[in-house]
Amino acid sequence: MSDACAQPGCPICRLAHRTVQRHLDKVIYDSVNDPATRAQLRESFGYCYEHAWQLTQTGEGTAVGVAFIYRDMLNAVTKILEKAGQERPSRPLLAQVQEKVNRTRANSATANLTQQLVPGANCLACAERDKMVDLALITLTDALGKADEKMESALHASDGLCVPHLRQALALCRSDTAVTTLLSLTITKLHALQAELTEFLRKNDYRFRGEGFGDEADSWLRAVSTTIGTIRPE
Ligand SMILES: [Zn+2]
Ligand SMILES: [Zn+2]
Structure with a gap:
């Protein structure tokens, strides 16, 4: 803490950033082939916007680690989309009318699909x-x-x-x-x-x-x- 206080900016932001960087370094350098870590990352669809981009800046070896992790993501998303493409649920007539009237109302036929595209765990x-x-x-x-x-x-x-x-x-x-x-x-x-x-x-x-x-x-x-x-x- 006192070390972070001696540096510019909010000391808690600095500690937070260090913690995240340590986690990302560990994933890239030690855990990219660890099945438990990969399963957790599949569940959370990799990292949030901020930390996914931070991950890409981690340093040497980053590209290969990122390729492994995000190939899993793309594979998972492709499977979801392919499955949805095969089973197209029909919408009740009332829902069709309501959705036509209210253009911002969510499409009930794709509700299940959109739900599957939401990460199942936090970053x-x-x-x-x-x-x-x-x-x-x-x-x-x-x-x-x-x-x-x-x-x-x-x-x-x-x-x-x-x-x-x-x-x-x-x-x-x-x-x-x-x-x-x-x-x-x-x-x-x-x-x-x-x-x-x-x-x-x-x-x-x-x-x-x-x-x-x-x-x-x-x-x-x-x-x-x-x-x-x-x-x-x-
Ligand atoms: Zn702060
Ligand atoms: Zn995050």
């Missing part, structure tokens, strides 16, 4: 990330609740929590001290970032362009990551 990387984030936030809020100086100063030195992780942390707080510390710390960070944004905007005014940019140059990106979290901390 494995999301599940591991969520477990780790809960654990990290419980540790953090418990430490703040005990006025743990080491944790307070680590958090002070960090860029602070992003809004989604702040929301989760506030929900997990079990003491008023932790809530008060989190709020005052975040408010201080937000004031500082707003001041940087104001300076960034001022320097973008043609009258002040010659001044050149300082630390505020990337404040517009930090404003986005503070609001929604950092997906891929460098």
Whole structure:
């Protein structure tokens, strides 16, 4: 945690990203031929949008691992479609009329098929990330609740929590001290970032362009990551 606090961006986002990357590395380098992992991945249709694309960036050996995993997916989807192609359910007349009137109503004849195209389990990387984030936030809020100086100063030195992780942390707080510390710390960070944004905007005014940019140059990106979290901390 203190290590993540010393790096740019929300420390919980960084821990979350590390957990996901470790999981993806393990799958690519150790578990791609493990039948249990492959079965889990078949159930979840591989990874969610974000983590599937992160998987493709894992490094050497990624292409072959991804090819094995996603050949399974395409095979499963093809079987579902072929089976559906052979048994075309007929729709009751009433449903046909209702669906004609209401163009946004789901087609009852393809309802079973569309249901089969929904993954049967959550993304494995999301599940591991969520477990780790809960654990990290419980540790953090418990430490703040005990006025743990080491944790307070680590958090002070960090860029602070992003809004989604702040929301989760506030929900997990079990003491008023932790809530008060989190709020005052975040408010201080937000004031500082707003001041940087104001300076960034001022320097973008043609009258002040010659001044050149300082630390505020990337404040517009930090404003986005503070609001929604950092997906891929460098
Ligand atoms: Zn975060
Ligand atoms: Zn995911």
